[in-house]
Amino acid sequence: MTDASVLEPNAGVTLVPTPNEDDLPRRFSDFATFNEALDYAAQGKRGMNFHDPRGTLKRVYPYSELRDDALDMARRLVAHGIQKGDRVALIAETGPEFAALFCGCVYAGAWPVPLPLPTSFGGKEAYIDQLAVQLASSDPKVLFYPAEIAEMTKAAADRQGCEGITWEDFATGAAPDCALPEAQPDDICYLQYSSGSTRFPHGVAVTHASLLNNLAGHSEGMKIQQSDRCISWLPWYHDMGLVGCFLSLIANQISVDYLKTEDFARRxxxxxxxxxxxxxxxxxxxxxxxxxxxxxxxxxxxxxxxxxxxxxxxxxxxxxxxxxxxxxxxxxxxxxxxxxxxxxxxxxxxxxxxxxxxxxxxxxxxxxxxxxxxxxxxxxxxxxxxxxxxxxxxxxxxxxxxxxxxxxxxxxxxxxxxxxxxxxxxxxxxxxxxxxxxxxxxxxxxxxxxxxxxxxxxxxxxxxxxxxxKDMIIINGKNHWPQDIEWAVEQLPGFNHGDIAAFSVETETGEESVAVLVHCRVSDPVERQKLHDTIRDKVRSILGHSAIVELVPPRTLPRTSSGKLSRAKAKKQYLSGEIEPIKLAA
Structure with a gap:
């Protein structure tokens, strides 16, 4: 295997995906550490399969190959000065590069820190700001990223004073043989930031023992069968994608087909x-x-x-x-x-x-x-x-x-x-x-x-x-759930899931009121006013009293890195004037 083999596609051959069934006896996450889980999965034929936007198979990546690449990455990390307990930040793009680096960090005793791609953020500067905040919280020795977003990610790394390297460059470096630390069940396996982590991010420290226990819960709860195969487009920087559709598959020896999240969004x-x-x-x-x-x-x-x-x-x-x-x-x-x-x-x-x-x-x-x-x-x-x-x-x-x-x-x-x-x-x-x-x-x-x-x-x-x-709206001692308001407005013609955000605001008189922001795709001023009045009446029927209803341009409402509506961020941007409502005819 060449030093850069993790980056090479399966070229010039007819690709055969990894199988659903295997002769390797299945073990349901009954390992002491994740290292042991990958060592075991590598003895079988199952693994990962990466597809292009049209669903065409482009890369077959058995767990055996993942383990070999991960051990090479671990040796490179040690040679680079990474020690046990150091944090290593990784832009979590769905592909063999991230998988090998993540597992390589675990073999090296470092804590991988998966961070989001820029697809969910409102522009270049917003993405750099988000990365910089999470880098400041996790304090990594190095940030690895794909070359195509090097400008943004390097800017965030420079701001926090940590080294930034493309994984293409890192994969070509020497991987001299060395002794790797032996993982213990109570060691931290990785650091996970929740999808809502923004201004005050919270990194969740997950031990090997915690991880393996939860992964065993997956196999038992879903009653995993020999013929099961996972198909996923979920991002690896979110816990459901990282834990449920990446780490769990290794610990429970399940083959998987991947689409990138951005490819799913398009097709x-x-x-x-x-x-x-x-x-x-x-x-x-x-x-x-x-x-x-x-x-x-x-x-x-x-x-x-x-x-x-x-x-x-x-x-x-x-x-x-x-x-x-x-x-x-x-x-x-x-x-x-x-x-x-x-x-x-x-x-x-x-x-x-x-x-x-x-x-x-x-x-x-x-x-x-x-x-x-x-x-x-x-x-x-x-x-x-x-x-x-x-x-x-x-x-x-x-x-x-x-x-x-x-x-x-x-x-x-x-x-x-x-x-x-x-x-x-x-x-x-x-x-x-x-x-x-x-x-x-x-x-x-x-x-x-x-x-x-x-x-x-x-x-x-x-x-x-x-x-x-924290999303509950309390007006005059009565609780209102924002999703009740949002779902009611979504039933009106022309709205999609995620077009409405409801939250409480303090009015000029010091009283609490409900504010409802709604994506508007209507350009005619008269029709806009009609739409506004219809929404206002719908919200009043839910609350029993009036609310502030604002029409905003499409794609204005912010989302978390996992694609969920962020009411907290919408409220902040609305109050700061960053979200500017559409002016209605007088």
Whole structure:
């Protein structure tokens, strides 16, 4: 193998993807360290397969080859002066380069720190600022990045005084033989930044033991089978992509087909094409918006049964944001003719502070909802002068292996079933703490229990998530969930998922009010005014009182690095004037 082999495509040969099934006896993440997990997976034939934007296979990367490249990278890192416990920042582009460097850091005893690509940020300077903040928090010795974004990433590295190297250059360096440190279960394996980490980022320090425990929870919760294969477009800088669709596949010896996230955004149906071509059973995860995009791209004239075969899609995971039953039903309606079964949906709940998974729905149970009356959600008696209102709350499944869940009230007491409160969890995969931030750690940890910051309730061991506690809008003592307002406006014609952001603001009189920002694609001034008035009336019907409604240009509302709407950032940009509403006719 040449020094640069990790960068060479499989050229001039007919590519054969790594198999679904293998003679290597499957072990379900029962390893002491991730190093042992990769060493074991490398003994088999399974591995990674990277595809171009049209879904054509471009690179076959068995776990055996990944291990060889990772060990070479580890030796290069040691030769470069990287020591055990040093942080190494990596731009998490989906490809063999990142995979080899990430695993190489782990073999070298360093802490890989996956950081986002610029696709989710509002321009060059915003991306540089975001990287610089996360570099300042993680304090890495070096930042590795692909050459095509070298200008931006090098600028961020220079600002923080850390070395910046393209992985193309690093891969050509010498890899002299050396002794690599022996990993221990309690060693930190990697540092993960949550998708919402912006001005005050929190790096979650994940140990080998925590990681392997959570990955075992994946295999048990999803009842992994010999014929299973993963298909993923999720970004590797987000916990669901990194942990669920990269590290878990190694620890549970599963082959995978990858599309880059940006390629999925341009051609989302290529994801379903890959699933259709899998002769085994498919396991694939997506936030709600991924299913929504696919359903919207299929026209009523399309013959989905001729193009797709989704009959072997065993696990269609839902996670990373609030699950929308109406969107999921729209996906079923669009793709049932191609054999998709609603029972394949597998809702789940998790967060980086718990490594990833907290709950997983048992396979085959699909999406189950409860209609919850408004007074339970708002915490106030029902206004009998108005019709009863309900919201469909999705069942997110049962606790994964070794995880305990409690719902606690404001005083910290444990609540019984059906009572809404803060979701707390405890288990071996819960983080040891935020990196170099004892105050933030203390604020969310108590005797090994993690305050997730989410609100929900339990029923017979199943968890129902109601919303994010910090997003709750409290007006005149009544609680309003922003997603209720956003979803109501989305039902009006012409709106897509993610077009609306609702949050509270303080008015000039010092009172709290609800502000609703809405993407507007209407250019005619008269029609704009009509649209504004329609939205205003819709919001009033939800709240029972008036709100501030602002139309904003398309693609204005900010998103997190994982593609979720960032209400906190939208509020900040609106109050600072960075988001400028469209002026309506007087």
């Amino acid at each position: 989302p149906l290529a994801w379903l094409d890959l699933i259709s071509r899998n002769p085994g059973t498919s396991c694939s995860y997506s936030p709600t918006f991924g299913y929504d995009i696919c359903a919207r791209r299929i026209s009523s004239q399309s013959n989905v049964a001729e193009r797709f075969d989704l009959s072997r899609w065993r696990i269609a995971g839902n996670g990373a944001d609030m699950i929308r039953p109406d969107v999921m039903q729209g996906f079923v309606n669009a793709f049932a003719p191609a054999g998709f079964k609603a029972s394949a949906f597998l809702p789940s709940y998790g967060l980086a502070e718990a490594t990833l998974a907290v709950t997983i729905m048992p396979p085959g149970e699909g999406i189950r909802v409860e209609l919850v009356e408004e007074e339970r959600l708002s915490g106030t008696p029902r206004d009998l002068s108005r019709p009863a209102r309900y919201r469909a709350i999705v069942n997110c499944g049962k606790a994964v292996k070794d995880m305990a869940i409690e719902i606690r009230g404001e005083s910290g007491h444990v609540l019984p079933d059906h009572h809404i409160g803060k979701v707390w969890c405890k288990g071996p995969s819960v983080m040891v703490g935020y990196f170099r931030d004892p105050e933030a750690t203390e604020a969310c940890m108590q005797d090994g229990w993690l305050d997730t910051g989410d609100m929900g309730y339990l029923v017979d061991g199943y968890l129902f998530i109601v919303g994010r506690a």
